[in-house]
Amino acid sequence: xxxxxxxxxxxxxxxxxxxxxxxxxxxxxxxxxxxxxxxxxxxxxxxxxxxxxxxxxxxxxxxxxxxxxxxxxxxxxxxxxxxxxxxxxxxxxxxxxxxxxxxxxxxxxxxxxxxxxxxxxxxxxxxxxxxxxxxxxxxxxxxxxxxxxxxxxxxxxxxxxxxxx
Amino acid sequence: xxxxxxxxxxxxxxxxxxxxxxxxxxxxxxxxxxxxxxxxxxxxxxxxxxxxxxxxxxxxxxxxxxxxxxxxxxxxxxxxxxxxxxxxxxxxxxxxxxxxxxxxxxxxxxxxxxxxxxxxxxxxxxxxxxxxxxxxxxxxxxxxxxxxxxxxxxxxxxxxxxxxxxxxxxxxxxxxxxxxxxxxxxxxxxxxxxxxxxxxxxxx
Numbered sequence: 001x002x003x004x005x006x007x008x009x010x011x012x013x014x015x016x017x018x019x020x021x022x023x024x025x026x027x028x029x030x031x032x033x034x035x036x037x038x039x040x041x042x043x044x045x046x047x048x049x050x051x052x053x054x055x056x057x058x059x060x061x062x063x064x065x066x067x068x069x070x071x072x073x074x075x076x077x078x079x080x081x082x083x084x085x086x087x088x089x090x091x092x093x094x095x096x097x098x099x100x101x102x103x104x105x106x107x108x109x110x111x112x113x114x115x116x117x118x119x120x121x122x123x124x125x126x127x128x129x130x131x132x133x134x135x136x137x138x139x140x141x142x143x144x145x146x147x148x149x150x151x152x153x154x155x156x157x158x159x160x161x162x163x164x165x
Numbered sequence: 166x167x168x169x170x171x172x173x174x175x176x177x178x179x180x181x182x183x184x185x186x187x188x189x190x191x192x193x194x195x196x197x198x199x200x201x202x203x204x205x206x207x208x209x210x211x212x213x214x215x216x217x218x219x220x221x222x223x224x225x226x227x228x229x230x231x232x233x234x235x236x237x238x239x240x241x242x243x244x245x246x247x248x249x250x251x252x253x254x255x256x257x258x259x260x261x262x263x264x265x266x267x268x269x270x271x272x273x274x275x276x277x278x279x280x281x282x283x284x285x286x287x288x289x290x291x292x293x294x295x296x297x298x299x300x301x302x303x304x305x306x307x308x309x310x311x312x313x314x315x316x317x318x319x320x321x322x323x324x325x326x327x328x329x330x331x332x333x334x335x336x337x338x339x340x341x342x343x344x345x346x347x348x349x350x351x352x353x354x355x356x357x358x359x360x361x362x363x364x365x366x367x368x369x
Binding site: 083086090093094103106110113115118121122124125127128130131132133134138156160164165 | 173174175179180182183184343344346347348350351352353355356
């Protein structure tokens, strides 16, 4: 297996919500000296191991690992600390390569905070930055628009989401 | 960062950071464009000779560096990894090299006006040659290019610098409507297919 295979496997498992399998890769990653701590922190947070998740994410942050800010955001999000989560997503959004993902997460957090105008702005920025259409983004934007009494624009987004599936 | 944020999430500073992010490459673009713009305005207004000369030298040096890098990329990539340079890319690169050399020659022969029209006018018109349809970005560049050339031709010097700034920061300010942007984007499957094709042809 190539050196980065474990890293990609962890990313894929995380996307598939197979969190235990992400954690199972910890030993392998350590042997191969791979920095998968941000992914481990997210998996721990999603499994409810909040304290462990936070300590791993903080370690990743100290080691200046890529994705550490996103992991901090996810850890706080899972703990329903939305203001703190948002702050970390904003920090992650400063990195050009993570901006779209971070703004998408910020949009989700702003919805939890009940700030629909700002959530709409975050989703719009994420959509503009992503090189392909993610129907889920359009549906989330439609939800925000509906909360803002923009029914027509919401329907339009839903139609576009179905057309681009 | 366990402590509560210093500003609430809806503070204007945080709203601004979430909505806008200035890309460093855009700032670099502005930095590269400033010497040509200042040199041209100074030449147009018969300003201090030292300013025209210093900015002209900076302009010429940046042109020389860009042309040398492009030529090196063209020659080296063409020899080492020819499949990475499809014919269309090769022609584009060659066209850009010819363009830069022409601007450099105009500058060296003291034809600042020719160099200005080449750099700010004709370069933007190349958007017309790319692809079957005119993209929003290409149309925007053509409008800015035409405005810059008209301002220069009619000696409206005060307009040139703001226009140059606007041209390079335009994508930050002027955006296409979201609906149009979404309609123009590929689906995930289409995007993956295109990426695979690009990888297959050696350009990915």
